[in-house]
Structure formats: structure tokens, C-alpha cells
Amino acid sequence: MSPDRVACRECVTVATNAMATRFEFVLYGDDAPFLRDAGEAAINDVLDAHNRLTRFERTSIVSAINAHAGHRPVRIDDELFDLLSIAERIRVESDNAFDITLGSSALILDSAKRTVMLPDPAGSIDLGGIGKGHALDLATETLRDAGVESALLHGGTSTFAAIGRRPGGESWTVNIAEALNATLANESLSVSKAVDGSSAHRGHIVGAASIQAAAVKHTSAAEADAWSTAIVADSQADIPQHAYQTEHRWHSSKDWDR
Amino acid sequence: MTIDRRSFVKTSVGLAGGMLGVTAIAPAFAESLGRFTKPLRVGVIGCGRQGRAIISELATFDGIELVGLCDTQSRRLAAAQRRAKGVPGFASHAECLDKASPDAVFIATPTHLHRNVAEDALSANVSVYCEAPLAHTAEDARAIVKAANASNASFHSGYLARTNPIYKHARTFFRSDAVRDLVSMQASRARKTKWRSPARDAAQDKLLNWRLDPEVTTGLAGEWTSHQLDVFTWYTGRFPVSVQGQGSVRLHDDGRTVHDTITCTLTLDRGEPITCNATLANSFEGTHEQLRGTNAAIKLAETHGWMFKEADAPTQGWEVYANRQQFHNDEGIALVAGATQLAEQGRLGEGIGLARTPLWYGIESFLRAVSEEIETECTAADGLRSTIVGIKTHEAVTSGTTVTIDPSELA
Numbered sequence: 001m002s003p004d005r006v007a008c009r010e011c012v013t014v015a016t017n018a019m020a021t022r023f024e025f026v027l028y029g030d031d032a033p034f035l036r037d038a039g040e041a042a043i044n045d046v047l048d049a050h051n052r053l054t055r056f057e058r059t060s061i062v063s064a065i066n067a068h069a070g071h072r073p074v075r076i077d078d079e080l081f082d083l084l085s086i087a088e089r090i091r092v093e094s095d096n097a098f099d100i101t102l103g104s105s106a107l108i109l110d111s112a113k114r115t116v117m118l119p120d121p122a123g124s125i126d127l128g129g130i131g132k133g134h135a136l137d138l139a140t141e142t143l144r145d146a147g148v149e150s151a152l153l154h155g156g157t158s159t160f161a162a163i164g165r166r167p168g169g170e171s172w173t174v175n176i177a178e179a180l181n182a183t184l185a186n187e188s189l190s191v192s193k194a195v196d197g198s199s200a201h202r203g204h205i206v207g208a209a210s211i212q213a214a215a216v217k218h219t220s221a222a223e224a225d226a227w228s229t230a231i232v233a234d235s236q237a238d239i240p241q242h243a244y245q246t247e248h249r250w251h252s253s254k255d256w257d258r
Numbered sequence: 259m260t261i262d263r264r265s266f267v268k269t270s271v272g273l274a275g276g277m278l279g280v281t282a283i284a285p286a287f288a289e290s291l292g293r294f295t296k297p298l299r300v301g302v303i304g305c306g307r308q309g310r311a312i313i314s315e316l317a318t319f320d321g322i323e324l325v326g327l328c329d330t331q332s333r334r335l336a337a338a339q340r341r342a343k344g345v346p347g348f349a350s351h352a353e354c355l356d357k358a359s360p361d362a363v364f365i366a367t368p369t370h371l372h373r374n375v376a377e378d379a380l381s382a383n384v385s386v387y388c389e390a391p392l393a394h395t396a397e398d399a400r401a402i403v404k405a406a407n408a409s410n411a412s413f414h415s416g417y418l419a420r421t422n423p424i425y426k427h428a429r430t431f432f433r434s435d436a437v438r439d440l441v442s443m444q445a446s447r448a449r450k451t452k453w454r455s456p457a458r459d460a461a462q463d464k465l466l467n468w469r470l471d472p473e474v475t476t477g478l479a480g481e482w483t484s485h486q487l488d489v490f491t492w493y494t495g496r497f498p499v500s501v502q503g504q505g506s507v508r509l510h511d512d513g514r515t516v517h518d519t520i521t522c523t524l525t526l527d528r529g530e531p532i533t534c535n536a537t538l539a540n541s542f543e544g545t546h547e548q549l550r551g552t553n554a555a556i557k558l559a560e561t562h563g564w565m566f567k568e569a570d571a572p573t574q575g576w577e578v579y580a581n582r583q584q585f586h587n588d589e590g591i592a593l594v595a596g597a598t599q600l601a602e603q604g605r606l607g608e609g610i611g612l613a614r615t616p617l618w619y620g621i622e623s624f625l626r627a628v629s630e631e632i633e634t635e636c637t638a639a640d641g642l643r644s645t646i647v648g649i650k651t652h653e654a655v656t657s658g659t660t661v662t663i664d665p666s667e668l669a
Contacts, residue, residue: 033512038456044307051615052314059561059615061318067613077317077341114317145333146456 009167014039018050019132021156025139028150028167038146042139042153049135052080053127062125070121073110081114083134083222087127090226098230100125133190133225136161140188140221152184159190161221176215188221192228292319292622294629301326301360303351303375304367305338306455308389312364313341315618322625326358330465351375355382362387362412362628364621369481370394370474376402380409387624390416390488391480391645392638396667399645406638414624414634415641417488418616421623423595424563425489428556431565431593432493437551438571440494443532444548445486447478450541452510453518470516477652478520478536479503484648487524489547489558490532491644498524498532498647500662503655509539520655524647527665534651557590561612564590581610643668 012035015024023046027035054060058067065074076084087100088107101107104123109116118125127134132155140161143151151163152172162172162184171183182189193213214231218224300316302309305327316322328348329335335347348354355363355378362385365375372393379386386406392415393399406413419425431437454470457463469475476484491497501524505517518538525531546559553571557564566588567577581592592610612619620636627634646668654661 034456034458037452037454040452040454041456044451048307048311057561058611058613059618061314064318064614075318075320077314078343079314079341141337145337147458 010035012036012039014043016043016046018046019054019128019135019155021132021158023132023135023139023153023155025143025151025153027143027148029148034146035148038143038148041146042142045138045142046135046155049131049138053131053134055124055126062127065116065118066124069118069123073108073113073115073117075113075115078114081109081111081116083127083130084116084125085109085111086220086222087130087226090130090223090230094227094230094233097233098129098226100127100129102126129192129229130222130226132156132159133161133188133221133223136188136221158192159188159221159225160184161188162186177213182215182217184217187217187219188224189215189217190221190224190228191215192225192232294319294321294625296629297321297323298361298625298629299323299325299359300625301328301354301358301363302338303328303354303363303365304371304389305329305331305334306366309334309364309366310338310341311615311617312366312621313338315615315621316364317342318618319622319625325360326354328354352378355379355384360384362625365389368468368474369476370398370468373398373401376413377405380405380411380413383409383411385412385414385624385628387414387621388416388641390418390641391476391484391648392641393645394474394476394480394649396646396649399642399649403638403642412624412628412631412634413638414620414627415636415638415644416620417485417492417636417641417644418620419485419489419558420492420636420640421620422560422612422616423619424561424593424612425558427595428558428563428565428593429493432549432551432556436554436565436574437549437556438553439551440530441550441552442530443490443550445483445489445532445534445546446543447482447486447536447545448541448543449538449545450509451538452512453538454510454512470514472515472656475516475652476649477516477655478505478518478538479522479534479652479655480645480648482536483520483522483534483651484644486534486545486547487532487647487651488640488644490549491647492640493549494526494530496526496528497643497665497668498663499527499665500525500660501647501651501654502660503651504658505655508537517655522651522655524651556593560616562610563593565593566590 009030010032012027012032015022025039025042027039029035052060053062055062055066057063061076061080068074084107088109090098101123105118105120107116108119136153136155136159139153140163143163149164150167153161160174165171165185171185174182174184174189176182176191191213214228216224216227300322302312316324324342324345326348327335327338327345328351330349339345339347346358363379364387365372366389367375369391372388376386376388392402455466457466464471469481501522503520503522505520507514507517508519510518520536522534523531546557549556553568555566583590583592594610623635650661650663
């Protein structure tokens with residue numbers, strides 16, 4: 001991230017720790033106090049998402065779902081239902097490469113009753129592969145609603161969301177790897193990489209990772225987040241290291257280009 | 259007859275539970291919670307961050323139909339409707355009450371706007387859950403209580419400690435004399451935040467940033483500290499007779515006159531001090547309350563509670579079985595609601611901390627009271643007293659003087 005401080009009139013940075021990482025938002029505009037207020041509202045969205053989605057705190061709704069695994073469905077609000085529906089769709093489309101149940105069992109989502117259930121009593125869900133992106137989507141929406149027209153947001157320097165363009169009209173540039181940049185304008189990017197071959201250290205990436213890293217652009221940060229996870233987890237033989245997808249073409253990994 | 263240690267400990271826990279009035283249910287496994295004797299139609303009036311949190315919690319209850327959302331700001335209404343798709347949105351509470359015909363409403367508007375909404379709802383015999391403090395002036399708070407008393411509908415004040423299983427459980431210890439003679443109380447709430455929403459013009463700023471408007475705000479003392487003072491008055495059954503305070507702007511030098519950091523000391527009728535701190539400039543240690551006694555101290559932190567015993571305090575049988583956590587040089591005994599039942603199931607460790615948010619329990623308690631037509635756990639009168647203590651504390655902080663509180667003012 002290389003903000004053009006010369007071209008902008010005001011630049012404000014806000015940050016918070018959530019979801020076991022650091023979120024940082026860089027906002028540009030004409031009114032610094034307004035940008036700080038908008039940034040804080042967006043940060044509060046991230047903190048709310050953390051409190052709702054974490055499986056490490058008993059009070060979260062995700063913990064409630066996990067606590068009732070194999071027992072009974074849990075009613076949830078539409079925002080979470082939509083997120084779990086996206087996760088379930090990507091699980092199916094990625095042939096289980098992305099799986100928030102960590103392989104335990106498929107979610108049972110009842111759209112009429114707005115309930116979710118894990119059929120396996122030992123099952124649990126972990127939104128680590130999509131939660132950061134979801135939080136960035138919420139933050140982006142808040143910033144746009146407030147009237148922010150130029151901003152770059154990231155969670156853990158692995159998932160990005162861009163609002164508009166940089167001051168001066170250029171797209172945002174995110175350096176993914178040596179000599180490999182991604183440009184963003186009103187879109188999101190997520191990068192996932194396999195930490196090592198040990199399943200104990202691969203976090204939410206389930207399956208045998210055959211590539212080192214993947215980057216996915218998408219209009220939704222949640223989808224980019226989930227797909228980059230899926231692509232790293234999926235064993236595709238000819239995916240290049242630090243594969244970069246210029247558009248969302250997950251169904252044909254061979255289409256990827258640099 | 260022989261008895262092994264495990265059976266002995268179970269028996270001890272059971273006896274202690276009975277003796278101490280341990281809460282009869284474990285929150286993690288209380289299947290009856292969140293299920294009501296009759297379905298209810300509910301509305302949410304005020305769809306800011308707190309209103310949206312209420313909407314999400316409401317979605318988890320069986321038999322509760324959300325029938326109306328209300329906010330004067332269209333983008334807030336839209337954000338709320340993302341969590342509750344298809345629920346009609348209204349720009350005025352009167353329209354919401356009229357067209358949605360709810361049995362109950364949650365009032366999550368700015369504090370100074372509670373009165374009109376509460377009065378209109380109660381006069382239509384619609385039950386009310388009102389966020390706390392109830393109002394920004396004693397006059398408005400009393401008007402709300404008057405409306406509640408005149409209505410056949412239920413009224414619940416949103417002081418969440420009253421419905422929090424951990425706080426209720428800890429209160430049984432406190433009132434059982436486990437801490438012995440009360441020495442002092444202390445509360446702290448810290449969060450690094452601006453307390454300001456983005457606004458494009460002065461009119462919107464006045465509407466959204468009412469907490470920083472000296473004409474209508476009760477400041478940190480009312481919005482935050484009054485909740486913690488409610489814990490102390492609820493536990494002791496007594497009220498402060500005077501309050502000293504001071505405050506300043508330590509971080510957010512953005513032209514605000516409402517303090518971002520306050521300290522206040524209140525004195526109970528028998529001289530016990532309550533010290534409270536609140537700040538928007540630092541987040542260390544978050545939110546907690548402490549009650550110190552000659553035998554033990556109790557620390558409460560929203561979702562958790564602990565007891566710290568003095569070395570010379572008598573040991574009770576259940577302590578053998580208790581979960582303990584180290585706090586620097588002190589060892590805290592985790593207070594677990596439903597400990598007896600969990601211990602019998604060998605699941606005591608699973609009971610540490612709340613299973614749901616404090617807000618969830620507050621909502622559940624209110625809906626149960628409406629459904630079963632029983633008294634709410636935090637009545638209008640309860641809310642009035644803590645609201646006025648908060649207003650008086652704000653007065654002391656802003657004036658920098660000692661403010662006396664006459665018991666007659668709390669009635």
C-alpha cells in the first residue's frame with residue numbers, strides 16, 4: 001500500500017485489533033474530522049463482526065451454533081444467514097476446498113425458518129476463512145453510506161477492500177509478491193497462503209495445499225477471502241506460485257494469469 | 259457407609275448451592291430460556307448500533323415476530339433491514355406503533371428522545387423495553403415511570419446487570435455474607451473511541467452526536483457509569499447520598515465540551531465509598547466492577563465474575579471444586595451460575611462466563627415477563643433511581659462540585 005500523500009488534501013488512518021489480526025483503514029478526502037468519524041464507525045463494524053463471529057468467546061452467535069451442534073437448529077439474523085449461505089455455496093462450488101465446518105459435516109440452513117444447524121454433535125464452524133472479508137464488506141458499506149469516496153481497507157494485510165480510486169485517479173496498488181502487484185478500484189482482493197505442510201499450522205485451510213499462495217479479486221471481500229482460501233486448499237497441479245486472478249474465474253483455475 | 263471424595267465434593271457443592279441460593283439453571287444448558295408461553299409481535303424503535311444489536315438478538319428467539327423497525331435516518335433503517343429482511347420500516351414511532359401493531363417495543367433512540375416514544379407506546383398498552391438511562395432529565399424519567407404505572411403493559415429498564423446470570427449469581431454470594439462487611443466499591447469503564455458518528459452537516463451532527471451535545475447528554479456518567487452504579491445499588495439495596503466528580507477532555511480535542519474522561523466518588527448512606535472512572539481515551543481493562551468486603555472481594559466483568567478470598571476468611575466446601583484463575587498475585591474463584599447442576603454433570607468448566615451476551619439475557623427476561631404477564635426484573639422504578647443517580651453524577655462531574663442526593667429524589 002503506498003498512499004499518495006502529495007495528491008490528497010486529507011489522509012486519515014484508523015486501526016483496530018480484531019479477529020486475531022490488525023485491521024487498518026486509510027481514508028482520503030477533504031475533511032479530516034469527518035474521515036476520522038467515518039473511520040471509527042467502520043472500525044466499530046469490524047468489532048461488532050468480531051463479537052458475533054468469533055468461536056473463541058462463548059457469547060458469540062457462532063459459539064451458540066457450535067454449542068448446539070447435533071442438538072437443535074439455532075435461529076439467526078438475516079445478515080449472518082446470508083454469510084453462511086455464501087460460505088455453503090462456495091463449499092459446494094469449490095468441491096469442499098473451502099469449508100467452514102472444517103470437514104465435520106455440511107451445514108443445514110433452513111431459509112424459511114432462518115435457522116442453521118450442524119448435524120454432527122462434534123461439529124463446529126470456524127469463519128476464519130471468510131470473516132475478515134465479511135467485516136471489510138460491512139466497513140466498506142458504512143464508509144460508502146457516510147460518503148467516503150476514496151479509501152483502502154485491509155485486514156491483516158491479506159484481505160483488502162478499495163473504495164473508489166486513489167486521489168489523482170489511479171487505482172489502488174497492492175503488492176502481493178516480488179514484482180507482482182494487484183490494482184484495485186471499487187473491488188476487493190484477498191491473498192491466502194499455505195503456512196507449511198502441517199495441518200496443525202494451516203489454520204482454516206483444509207486439504208492438501210499444493211500451491212504456496214493464491215490471490216483473488218472480487219466485488220465482495222468475503223467472497224475474495226473465501227475463494228483465496230479455497231484455491232490454496234484445492235490441489236490444482238499447474239497453478240503457479242503466487243497465482244493472481246484478474247477477475248473471479250474460480251471455476252477454471254487454468255485461466256489464471258499474472 | 260463410606261463416601262468417596264468425588265461424591266463428597268458433589269454433596270458439598272449441592273449443599274453450598276442450596277445454602278447460597280445458587281441460580282437453579284445453567285445458562286449454557288438452559289433450554290427453557292428463549293422460549294415463551296405465547297408468541298409476541300415486537301418492534302424496534304431506533305436502529306443505530308444498539309438497535310441493530312437488539313435486532314440480531316431478537317432473531318435468535320422462537321415465537322418472536324419482528325413486525326416493525328423505526329428510525330428517522332434512512333441509512334440506519336436500511337442497515338437494520340439487512341439483518342431483518344422484509345420487516346417494514348418506519349420513519350416515525352407513531353407510524354410504527356399504528357401500522358405494525360406490536361405487542362412490545364424496544365426503545366433504542368437517543369436517551370433524550372425516550373420519553374415521547376415510551377409514553378405513546380405505554381398509552382397504547384404496548385409493552386416497553388427502554389434502554390438505560392431512561393432519560394436525560396429527572397422530569398422525563400419520572401414522566402416515563404408515571405406512564406408505566408398508568409399502563410396495563412409491561413415496562414423494563416435496560417440496566418443489564420439485573421438480568422445477567424453471572425451478576426445475579428454473584429449477588430447471591432454478596433447477600434449471603436460471603437464478603438462480610440462491605441469496605442468499598444469501584445467501577446471502571448474504558449474504551450478508546452470517539453463517541454461520534456460521521457455527519458455531513460450541523461443538523462445531522464446534532465441528531466447523530468447527541469451524546470456530545472451538552473444540552474441533552476448525561477455524559478459518560480449517565481450513559482456508562484449509571485449502569486455500574488446500578489450494580490452497586492442493586493447489590494446493597496442502598497443509595498448514594500452525595501457525589502463528587504471531575505472530568506476533562508484528555509484525547510478527543512475536536513471542540514467537544516463533553517468530557518472524554520471522568521472520575522467520581524459517591525458515598526453511601528453509611529459512608530462506604532464508590533469510586534468510578536470512565537474514559538474514551540484508553541481501553542485498558544475494559545469494563546468491570548469490584549465490591550470489597552472484609553472477607554472477600556467480588557469482581558464482575560460483564561460476562562465473567564470472580565471472588566477473591568482473604569486468607570483469614572472461612573473456607574466453604576464447594577471451593578474445593580471451584581475453577582480458579584490467576585490475576586497477577588491474586589487467585590480468583592470463578593463464579594459459575596448453575597454450578598451445582600454443572601458439577602453434577604462433570605461440566606463445571608463449561609459454565610465459566612456467559613453463554614450469551616448480556617443484552618440477550620435482558621431481552622429474554624423482558625419478553626418472558628410480557629409473555630407470562632409477570633413483573634419485569636428491572637422495573638420502571640428501578641430504572642428511575644439509577645437514572646437519577648447517573649444524572650446527579652453527571653451534574654457533579656460537569657460542575658466539579660459535591661452534589662447531594664436526597665433519598666426523596668429517587669422515589
